[in-house]
Amino acid sequence: GESVGLHLPTLSVQEGDNSIINCAYSNSASDYFIWYKQESGKGPQFIIDIRSNMDKRQGQRVTVLLNKTVKHLSLQIAATQPGDSAVYFCAENMGYTSGTYKYIFGTGTRLKVLA
Amino acid sequence: DGGITQSPKYLFRKEGQNVTLSCEQNLNHDAMYWYRQDPGQGLRLIYYSQIVNDFQKGDIAEGYSVSREKKESFPLTVTSAQKNPTAFYLCASKPGLAGIETQYFGPGTRLLVL
Numbered sequence: 701g702e703s704v705g706l707h708l709p710t711l712s713v714q715e716g717d718n719s720i721i722n723c724a725y726s727n728s729a730s731d732y733f734i735w736y737k738q739e740s741g742k743g744p745q746f747i748i749d750i751r752s753n754m755d756k757r758q759g760q761r762v763t764v765l766l767n768k769t770v771k772h773l774s775l776q777i778a779a780t781q782p783g784d785s786a787v788y789f790c791a792e793n794m795g796y797t798s799g800t801y802k803y804i805f806g807t808g809t810r811l812k813v814l815a
Numbered sequence: 816d817g818g819i820t821q822s823p824k825y826l827f828r829k830e831g832q833n834v835t836l837s838c839e840q841n842l843n844h845d846a847m848y849w850y851r852q853d854p855g856q857g858l859r860l861i862y863y864s865q866i867v868n869d870f871q872k873g874d875i876a877e878g879y880s881v882s883r884e885k886k887e888s889f890p891l892t893v894t895s896a897q898k899n900p901t902a903f904y905l906c907a908s909k910p911g912l913a914g915i916e917t918q919y920f921g922p923g924t925r926l927l928v929l
Contacts, residue, residue: 708855732915743821743905743920751915789857793915800846800865803918805857 708787710810719777721809723790728771730804732793735764735775738808739786747775747788777811785813818842819921821906826926828893828900836891836924838906845911847889848918851875852903861904864889865912893926901928 713719725733731752736744750757750764750773757764763776773790789808793801819840828834838847846865850858860873864883878897883889889908893900906921 734917736920741923741925743819743922746917746919749917791918800863800871801913801916802860803858805850807855807857 708808708810710812712812712814713780714814715780715782717780719775719780719784719811721775721777721788721811723773723775723806725771725773725790725792725806726804727792727794728768729795730792731795733764733766733773734791734793734803735762735773735788736791737784737786737788744789780811780813782813782815785811787811819906819908819919821904821921821924823924824922826924827929828926829929831895833892833894834926836893836904836906836926838889838891838921840887840889840906840908840921842908842910842919843886844908844919845886846909847883848907848909849873849879849881849889849891850905850907852905852923858905861891900926902926 734749735747737747738744748759748762748764750766755766761778765774787808787810789806791803791805822837848863849861852858859875861879862873862881864870867886870881870883878894880892904924907918909916909918
């Protein structure tokens with residue numbers, strides 16, 4: 701299948717272990733953040749989001765942590781499964797710019813789950 | 816893919832040819848976007864539309880054109896002026912014009928040059 705990123709950082713995790721994927725964002729004024737999962741040759745799939753007035757949000761098997769002090773976002777996946785293998789990237793909402801709310805997207809991290 | 820469809824899945828362009836990528840959504844979303852994805856890079860915004868019959872250039876609009884004649888449709892034309900069109904093209908939409916709204920993506924179209 702097609703690769704969405706030939707030279708992405710890769711995180712290899714044993715099946716059943718927890719995964720932590722990190723993202724540094726650029727704009728201290730960004731107020732909304734999203735994590736996406738992208739499988740090879742497919743469109744990005746929404747995983748979880750968080751607003752800047754929160755520092756933690758939990759979903760099903762996923763947790764997003766936001767540290768505004770150092771402009772850092774992380775995605776934690778509990779009990780990683782083979783189906784979690786994909787590229788994960790973050791998006792930050794830059795606020796109202798040139799007539800719209802723009803997103804800036806990270807380049808992504810490839811997660812490989814080892815059986 | 817959340818109610819956003821893109822076609823075709825693969826598209827081949829000959830040199831000097833214009834090609835059109837389709838994007839349709841049945842989510843009743845106001846805002847629609849086109850992004851380009853290249854290996855090792857984050858998504859880059861080509862064009863966006865917040866309302867029918869209105870659209871704006873994004874960060875890399877040169878060599879592309881769009882139309883928004885219907886709320887559910889936002890086709891992208893890659894013109895012969897785009898000298899490096901090989902990429903994965905993603906269409907996205909979100910409900911309205913507010914900032915804190917999730918963008919949802921279609922399955923993408925891969926454009927290749929013959």
